[in-house]
Amino acid sequence: MKSIILKIVVSILVVSIAAILVYRLNDSNQATSDGSVRIVIIDELGNTVFDQDVVYQKDDNFFDAINREFNLTCASSSYEADDTCSYDFKGFGYQGKVLLGIANDDFSVQTDWQNSFLKFEIYDENEYHLTTQGVSDLSFVNQDKIRISYASVLEGLS
Amino acid sequence: MSQKHQAIKDAALIAILASILFVQQLALSFLPNVQFTTLLIVLYSRVIGFKKTSLVVVLHVLAVNILSPFGPVILMQIPAMLIGWLLIPFLLHTVFKKAKSAWALAIFGFFFGFVYGWLFIPVSVWLLDIPFLSYLYADVLFEIIMGVSNFLTILWLYAPLKKLLMDQKSRYYMTLYEPRN
Numbered sequence: 001m002k003s004i005i006l007k008i009v010v011s012i013l014v015v016s017i018a019a020i021l022v023y024r025l026n027d028s029n030q031a032t033s034d035g036s037v038r039i040v041i042i043d044e045l046g047n048t049v050f051d052q053d054v055v056y057q058k059d060d061n062f063f064d065a066i067n068r069e070f071n072l073t074c075a076s077s078s079y080e081a082d083d084t085c086s087y088d089f090k091g092f093g094y095q096g097k098v099l100l101g102i103a104n105d106d107f108s109v110q111t112d113w114q115n116s117f118l119k120f121e122i123y124d125e126n127e128y129h130l131t132t133q134g135v136s137d138l139s140f141v142n143q144d145k146i147r148i149s150y151a152s153v154l155e156g157l158s
Numbered sequence: 159m160s161q162k163h164q165a166i167k168d169a170a171l172i173a174i175l176a177s178i179l180f181v182q183q184l185a186l187s188f189l190p191n192v193q194f195t196t197l198l199i200v201l202y203s204r205v206i207g208f209k210k211t212s213l214v215v216v217l218h219v220l221a222v223n224i225l226s227p228f229g230p231v232i233l234m235q236i237p238a239m240l241i242g243w244l245l246i247p248f249l250l251h252t253v254f255k256k257a258k259s260a261w262a263l264a265i266f267g268f269f270f271g272f273v274y275g276w277l278f279i280p281v282s283v284w285l286l287d288i289p290f291l292s293y294l295y296a297d298v299l300f301e302i303i304m305g306v307s308n309f310l311t312i313l314w315l316y317a318p319l320k321k322l323l324m325d326q327k328s329r330y331y332m333t334l335y336e337p338r339n
Contacts, residue, residue: 011310014268018306025299091188130288132296 035142042149049107062138073101096136119151176217191304211247264313271305
């Protein structure tokens with residue numbers, strides 16, 4: 001009986017500590033002030049179709065910032081293209097939007113998730129590195145340079 | 159029991175245990191890093207021994223990567239996955255040979271959650287050029303979840319499942335004979 005009680009107490013403690021840690025580490029990456037980021041967009045052929053500063057406002061996440069500037073296509077719950085970008089993924093490992101396409105009056109880069117996707121990279125220490133978060137949770141600060149490229153699933157991320 | 163008969167029984171047992179491992183991982187794929195895989199490999203290591211558990215792990219890794227829609231996207235991650243799961247039987251038959259209680263194994267499982275995550279770092283950092291600290295920071299949440307999931311499942315389920323599997327093994331081999339490791 002003592003052993004069971006000890007197990008219950010330790011289990012509750014472990015889950016509680018883990019929940020607090022997860023909550024503290026799982027930050028939302030919203031902008032703390034107004035600013036701008038350099039956005040570079042590469043199309044299917046490898047051409048740079050956009051290379052300009054995009055302004056963001058306090059409390060924007062990266063999706064909010066680019067949503068104001070571009071026409072975005074997101075994934076629905078079944079990964080179909082959704083121009084309204086109304087669906088938010090809620091799973092622990094994949095919260096927020098999944099971006100399938102980005103366009104404005106001059107260009108359009110669209111992917112289908114099955115064969116192609118949009119790759120996000122951040123410029124750091126003289127080269128681009130893959131980001132570790134998606135479009136809703138991507139961490140950014142003023143004057144950051146972020147590249148969004150068309151990528152083929154078969155060719156992979158590298 | 160003849161050696162041939164014994165080998166056939168061993169092969170069937172390995173296949174069954176590998177399929178249990180695969181199915182539970184697939185069934186829980188929608189919850190990142192919440193699974194019974196560590197519990198089952200720890201259990202197999204203690205009940206059927208190092209060699210058979212290693213074969214179960216090899217089959218499991220092959221199945222996950224060939225059949226599962228949730229297998230690694232990057233082929234280079236397969237060795238990390240294989241080494242990670244093989245570490246359990248290896249460590250439990252070497253460094254942690256004396257760890258037999260559910261508490262000791264649960265603590266082992268907790269730390270293994272972190273070690274398993276770290277094994278994927280070299281591939282991500284060197285081949286994909288993701289900065290080390292960014293990767294470590296992004297992954298630590300998943301390592302905590304795996305560690306806690308391992309701890310709780312082993313703490314609560316190891317003892318009853320071990321008893322069950324030992325009974326089934328004895329019946330399966332129709333003797334109290336301990337199969338060779």
